[in-house]
Amino acid sequence: MSYLAVEHLGLQFGGLTAIRGLSFTVEQGEVFAIIGPNGAGKTSVFNVITRVFEPSAGRVTLRDREITAIPRHRIAEAGIARTFQNIELFESATVIDNLLLGRHRFSHGNPLAQALRLPSACRAEDHSRGKVEEIIDLLDISPYRNSPVAGLPYGVRKVVEIARALATEPELLLLDEPASGLNPEETRDLAFWIDDIKNDLGITIVMVEHDMSLVAEVADRVLCMNMGGVLALGSPEEVRAHPDVVAAYLGV
């Protein structure tokens, strides 16, 4: 069986159909890119996988476990982490606290133990801090460690959001337009990090992205969506050369 399988997925907002009969599979350890014109339903796919939206048809399975049956706040526990198209960071908190929040799902003792600073709670806190520091090193954000997120440059905020997703120790990472708003240099760093996350951490990545050169560089396979369905699926070169894809992008 496939690692992540989306089967005959449908999603409706009132009369509007955002996803219709969408099926695809993602293999463990690959970087899978989703492209498509605005409003194609790419973000909606992420929102269904992370249980923000209830699908009107079909199902999603991860390692044969049905995702569409677990509550939204249990998604992190199931090993799925995500970033958002319009950055959703905890604005008033520092970078380190944002990342520590990523480790929320790991036990830190009960509230009473925390209030009394019992040794068990302190040890859990130190352990989390150590894990978070590893991610800070990996993504090179140590200069911003103690800065509140609200004042950081856009590019840094994007990286912090990826770092926070990694802090949940996911096996599947969903990145929604990670390169949008980044300058060419930051985009190049991002390409390296995606490789690192895939190769060193062994995390499977699904990413929605408009930047075709980044997709071509890091993705193993590409899905092009249009009007909530599959337009083309294959290697980056195949999809880029597909006549329907060209037509959809040129609006013909």
Add this chain to the structure above:
Amino acid sequence: MRFPYNTSYRDAQKLLRYRADWLAYGLLAAVLIAAPWILPRYYVGEATYIFIMCVASLGLMVVTGFTGQISFGHAAFVAIGAYTHTLLLTAGVPFIVSIILAGVFTGLIGLLVGLPAIRVSGLHLAMVTMAFAIIVEQIVGRWKSVTGGFTGIPVPPPRIFGFDLGAQKPFYFLCLAVLLAVLAALVNLLRGHAGRAFVGVRDSEAAALSLGIWIAGYKVLAFSISAGITGIAGALFAHHVQFVTPEGFSLLLSLELVIMVMIGGLGSLRGAVFGAVFISLLPTAISAMKPFLPDRVAGQFGLETFVFGLVLALFILFEPMGLNGRWLKLKSLFSAFPLYRKDTFRRGKTYMKSERYR
């Protein structure tokens, strides 16, 4: 200018890191300990009252400042704490057990109210909590057999291990001790796992859910902890007034608590303390100023309420970060002098959040 240099994770968690911190807080401690012998009697009572209000405002700060849920009903929790404590003491329960039980019981009531209340937010939540406070006030007023109705009931003096702490100086230190204990517990709770989750719930529900934070659970937890602490303040308040009647817990008290956390600075425990001190001293300051005001102003009914409103409006307009924000600015001005940048605290460009996945 100071750059933190950590050699272990525990370093970064220290509360008093520098000699200057030790000095400042040591000085504050000395002043607080000496105060009952230095201040005139009236002001010792006033200071005690401020400590009690600090506890209550810390309680409200947990829910309003950290999880971002407004409550206009916290006077009800003060009342529940006060009556529970009084009834338990009257029944012969020892002071320490009684005050803890009063906190726990009020926390449970907070849990019961919180369960339905967290379904709504903002203005609706303000209305729901206010309605709750009105209901509690009515119940307290009418349930004569238990609460004594509007005549009220006398509060037995606080006794710990046979010592009567009801006199002015001992009670001052009792309240100070409770305030410090509550403050210490909250400082630890809020800089750790639970506190981060509270802030997460406030700042972005979408992100919080994606990280596995059970929003409803944390909102109710915050509401319940907040109620419990406010209940402890209520227990102390009972001793302060020595005779509990429903009038002591009117809507005005709820409003005062909200103003305390707002002008203190939402999301900061120091702010809760600043706000409580400021608002509690305001009536004293107003009456001290009355001789200098024109008769027609000084004699006005509701002058205090007017000044409360004015102060709140001015803060919201000119210092949304509250007294705590002012304090941080002053501190950084001194530490950076003469290199202070005027725009240090100006918010950077904020990015649009057009889509919210609720």
